[in-house]
Amino acid sequence: AQTVTQSQPEMSVQEAETVTLSCTYDTSENNYYLFWYKQPPSRQMILVIRQEAYKQQNATENRFSVNFQKAAKSFSLKISDSQLGDTAMYFCAFMKRGNNNDMRFGAGTRLTVKP
Amino acid sequence: GAVVSQHPSRVICKSGTSVKIECRSLDFQATTMFWYRQFPKKSLMLMATSNEGSKATYEQGVEKDKFLINHASLTLSTLTVTSAHPEDSSFYICSAPSRLVTGNEQFFGPGTRLTVL
Numbered sequence: 001a002q003t004v005t006q007s008q009p010e011m012s013v014q015e016a017e018t019v020t021l022s023c024t025y026d027t028s029e030n031n032y033y034l035f036w037y038k039q040p041p042s043r044q045m046i047l048v049i050r051q052e053a054y055k056q057q058n059a060t061e062n063r064f065s066v067n068f069q070k071a072a073k074s075f076s077l078k079i080s081d082s083q084l085g086d087t088a089m090y091f092c093a094f095m096k097r098g099n100n101n102d103m104r105f106g107a108g109t110r111l112t113v114k115p
Numbered sequence: 116g117a118v119v120s121q122h123p124s125r126v127i128c129k130s131g132t133s134v135k136i137e138c139r140s141l142d143f144q145a146t147t148m149f150w151y152r153q154f155p156k157k158s159l160m161l162m163a164t165s166n167e168g169s170k171a172t173y174e175q176g177v178e179k180d181k182f183l184i185n186h187a188s189l190t191l192s193t194l195t196v197t198s199a200h201p202e203d204s205s206f207y208i209c210s211a212p213s214r215l216v217t218g219n220e221q222f223f224g225p226g227t228r229l230t231v232l
Contacts, residue, residue: 043153043206045223091158095221100147100212103221105158 002027002094006106011084014114020067021077021109031097034068034075039089039108048090053077053097058097082113117143117213121224125140129201129232136194136227138165138209144189145211147219150182165192165209199231 003026013019015045025034036048040103051068058066063080092106118141128134136147146167151159163184164172171184181203183195196203206228210221 017226043208043226045159045210047220050220065179100164102149102161102164103159103210107158110156 002029002032002096002104004091004092004094004104006105006109008037008109009107010110010112012112014021015082018078018080019082019100019111021076021079021090021092021111023075023077023106025073025106027094029096030063033095033097035078035095035103036066036068036075037065037093037105038059038086039091040087042100045091049077061092079111084113084115086112087111090095110114116212117220117222118210119222119224120211121207121209121227122226125228126207127230128202131198133195134199134229135205136196136209136229138192138194138211138224140166140190140213140222143211143212145192146189148186148192148209148211150184150192150194151208151210153207153208153226159208162194165194167192169185171206185203194223196229199229201231204229204231 001050005016005024021034035053038046049061049064065078067076089108091108095103120139122137130203148165150162153159162177165184165186167186173179186206208226209224
C-alpha cells in the first residue's frame, strides 16, 4: 500500500516570499505519478503540478516547482513570489502509473499568505 | 478540458432517509470514477472505485450496503447514502481520469456537502 505524509499541518509566508511544502511517500512501485493539488475555500481541487517518477527533471509551472528525490521518496513543492491567492490547503498525492488508478493523498498543509 | 460535475452541491436531510449524489463527466467518457470523503480540515479518503457496468470496489472499512454506488453509463456514477445518520455528514468528492489529457490526470468534481440532521 502507498502512504503519503505531509508533516506540516500549517505554514505561513509573507506575500512575495518563497515557501516550501514537504511531502514524503512510501511505495514499492517504480512507475508512478506525484501531484500537488490546491484546495481553496471553495473546496474545488485544483491541480498545481505533476511529476512523472521516471523523469529525473523536476517539474515547474510558473511560480511552482518541485524538488523530486526519488531515492529518498521526497516530493516538496516550492512556491515563489507567494500571492494572497495562494492561500489554501495543499495536498500531495500519489498515483500508480496506468489507466484508472486511484490517488492517495497526504493529510494536507494549510498555507496562509500574509500581506 | 475535462470537466466533472456533481449534483447536488449541498443537501440537508433527516436522519434515516437516503440521499443520492450524482457525478458526471461532461465532455469525456469515464469507465472508472472514484468517490472520496473529506471531513472538515482533513484529507480526502478514498471510499470506493466505481466501474462502469460492474460492481464497485470498496476500500476497507467502507460499508457497501451503506454507500451504494451505481455506474450505469460512461458519464454517470451515483453514490447513494442509505439510511443516513449524522455521522455520515461530510463532504463527498468524485473524480474521473480522462484519456483526453496525458499523464493520467484525474479531474475532480466540485463536491457535495451532506448534512444529516
